[in-house]
Amino acid sequence: MGFVGAGYVAVRHVESLARLDGVRITAVTDPRVERMERFARLTGARSYAGHEDMLDHERLDAVYICVPPGAHGAPERTAIERGLPFFVEKPLACDVTTAEGIAELVRDAALPTATGYHWRYLDTVERAAELLADNPPLLVLGFWLDRPPGTDWWLRQDQSGGQLVEQATHLFDLARLLVGDLEVLHADAARLPGADGGEIHRAAMSSLRFASGAIGSIAATCVLSHGYRMGIEFFCSGRTVTLSERELLVDEGVRRWVTTAQGDPFLREDADFVDAVRGGPSQVRAPYAEALRTHRIACAAAAAYTGAKGEVSVRG
Ligand SMILES: NC(=O)c1ccc[n+]([C@@H]2O[C@H](COP(=O)([O-])OP(=O)(O)OC[C@H]3O[C@@H](n4cnc5c(N)ncnc54)[C@H](O)[C@@H]3O)[C@@H](O)[C@H]2O)c1
Known part of the structure; x- marks a missing residue:
């Protein structure tokens, strides 16, 4: 494997890949040289000045692309040109156009891909899917009420795409997975007073309608200094089903039970990707086209308040 990007999430994948038989990480590129070198020491990978240089000089089986949202596009296109399967972290980009273009190239090249919607690999999400199939929700409420992550790019609109696109995308993904097709009816957002024009909105709300007839909303804020609440609630006949990354809570009023998530969803998603790279039947739960x-x-919701027509146009 080669890595494009050697930051937080790249190291998280390294920890999982180290637990899988027969996987070696042989190459890395990151413009932040100290990070790249730390990653190289950790994995034994060779360092490169850029992804083209890396792919010109290495014989890789696949690439992990773990860059900030605004840096997507070129690494994926280069991997596809070389016929290399890739794993790409969410979100796919800051905008829709970049991701649509890559999806077309992936389809034409028929390459295995995987994306970092790792909540799909939580055993509690599997259990919630069974509960919701038996008793579908009429109302869905998602929350990402958090502090800003410590990365330097995250608060910049042109680099992250904003909180709905960057973070709450996990909730849109769960809503799609567990309730089905949906559309964004309305969305709005608020900036901190005095924030400069390039900074993301610090609060956002979207209202949703599902093809099933259910309604919902996803709310996000990053004005806090601590992680307050990240999860999604489904209101069904006589029952609520609440998911966080840590647990599943089912509440029927007279009866209430909590199930703690077991296992490592990163390990499971990485194992599925490695199997697909090896040519086995793909079990990947969020290949590129599905993540798109x-x-x-998420981009349609953000477009409602960024003013972009049909997409979040934050490039240039
Ligand atoms: N699935 C998850 O739950 C999860 C968790 C954390 C992060 N992520 C996603 O992973 C992505 C990266 O997040 P992070 O926390 O690792 O950020 P990070 O800032 O820690 O790391 C990103 C790295 O990419 C490097 N980079 C930027 N442009 C590059 C390029 N063109 N080529 C090579 N490297 C480049 C940066 O220098 C940086 O070191 C984000 O999209 C984030 O949403 C997903």
Whole structure:
């Protein structure tokens, strides 16, 4: 494997890949040289000045692309040109156009891909899917009420795409996975007073309608200094089903039970990708085309308040 990007999430994948038989990480590129060198020491990978240089000099089986949202596009296109399967972290880009273009190239090249919608690999999400199939929700409420992550690019609109696209995309993905097709009816957002024009909105709300007839909303804020609440609630006949990354809570009033998530969803998603790279039947839960459907929804919500027509146009 080669890595494009050697930051937080790249190291998270390294920890998982180290637990899989027969996987070696042999190459890395990151413009932040100290990070790249730390990653190289950790994995034994050779360092490169850029992804083209890396792919010109290495014989890789696949690439992990773990860059900030605004840096997507060129790494994926170069991997596809070389016929290399790739794993790409969410979100697919800051905008829809970049991701649509890559999806077309992936389809034409028929390459295995995987994306970082790792909540799909939580055992509690599997259990919630069974509960919701038996008793579908009429109302869905998602929350990402958090502090800003410590990365330097995250608060910049042209680099992250904003909180709905960057973070709450996990919730849009769960809503699609567990309730089905949906559309964004309305969305709005607020900036901190005095924030400069390039900074993301610090609060955002979107209202949703599902093809099933259910309604919902996803709310996000990053004005806090601590992680307050990240999860999604489904209101069904006589029952609520609440998911966080840590647990599943089912509440029927007279009866209430909590199930703690077991296992490592990163390990499971990385194992599925490695199997697909090896040519086995793909068990990947969010290949590129599937992730694009979620990305379109998150971008449609953001477009409602960024003013972009049909997409979040934050480039240039
Ligand atoms: N699935 C998850 O739950 C999860 C968790 C954390 C991060 N992520 C996603 O992973 C992505 C990266 O997040 P992070 O926390 O690792 O950020 P990070 O800032 O820690 O790391 C990103 C790295 O990419 C490098 N980079 C930028 N442009 C590059 C380029 N053209 N080529 C090579 N490297 C480049 C940066 O220098 C940086 O070191 C984000 O999209 C984020 O949403 C997903």
